[in-house]
Amino acid sequence: MLQKIEGIVIRASSYGETNKIVTIFTREKGKLAFMARGAKKPNSRLSAVTQPFTHGSFLVRFGSGLGTMQQGEMLTSMRHIREDLIMSAYAAYMAELLDKSVEEKRANPYVYELLEQTFHYLNEGYDAEILTHIFEMKMLQVIGLRPELSSCVNCGSQEGRFAFSIRENGLLCHRCFGIDPYLLQLSTAALKLLRLFYFFDLHRLGKINVKEETKKEIRMAISLYYDEYSGIYLKSRRFLEQIEKMQLIFDQKEDDD
Structure with a gap:
């Protein structure tokens, strides 16, 4: 029986010389995989709609095993993401993080809205790194991780100076710093943004303007936290790190000139 689904x-991935196995994340049915026969052929009607990051409407047939994709209609091409190497790298990282974090055929409208809105902002040219960090922070609860970002994880205080403790899973106030000798002494701006990224409504995102030093702090804290607790290894992370290093070298050369 044919059904129409909407998803991203x-x-x-390639399957044989001409076919693809396409994984789509949908609002109603969660993560689904389909065989798209002939999709690797340039003149195939499935070639464009099976490109990564495409938001589309798909006519599919479900089976006892892998379903098949019959037709597809592009709703949003996300062309600007695919045409930009750096944007594509960030999008691939977020897509892989989602892929590794959710089970197949389990609907999660919240995650669907998060992915769709994030890709929409990315396609419009918003800061790719900051969007990725927002995505990472919001995916924590999907994975089952809930760092304490509202008060001191040890004494509950909401006043004073704070640092981020990977080991204690959240913030520590200055009175409790001695509990973790390896806590991260992040700037006030970085701590504020970590908290904001975790709690705020992505649809209310306005202009993004974050200093490079603050970005570096946020990147370090999130990376260390994921390494410690998530158990998720992402191939796209290594490629993204290489691009970030190249971008840093390029920016430094521009400053020198």
């Missing part, structure tokens, strides 16, 4: 392509 989060992964497409």
Whole structure:
């Protein structure tokens, strides 16, 4: 029986010389995988709609095993993401993080809205790194991780100076710093943004303007936290780190000139 579904392509892999296995994340049915026969052929009607990050409407047939994709209609091409190497790298990282974090055929409208809105902002040219960090912070609760970001994880205080403790899973106030000798002494701006990214409504995102030093702090804290607790290894992370290093070298050369 044929059904129409709407979703976003989060992964497409080759199967044989002409076919693809396409993984789509949908609002109603969660993560689904389909065989798209002939999709690798340039003149195939499935070629464009099976590109990664495409938001589309798909006519599919479910089976006892892998379903098949019959037709597809592009709703949003996300063309600007695919045409930009750096944007594509960030999008691939977020798609892989989602792929590794959710089970198949389990609906999660919250995650669907998060992915769709994040890709929409990315396609419009918003800061790719900050969007990725927002996505990472909001995916924590999906994975089952809940750092304490509202008060001191040890004494409950909401006043004073704070640092971020990976080991204690949240903030520590200055009175409790001695509990963790390895806590991260992040700037006030970085701590504020970590808290904001975790709690705020993404639809209310305005202009993004974050200093490079603050970005570096946020990147370090999130990376260390994921390494400690998530158990998720992402191939796209290594490629993204290489691009970030190249971008840093390029920016430094521009400053020198």
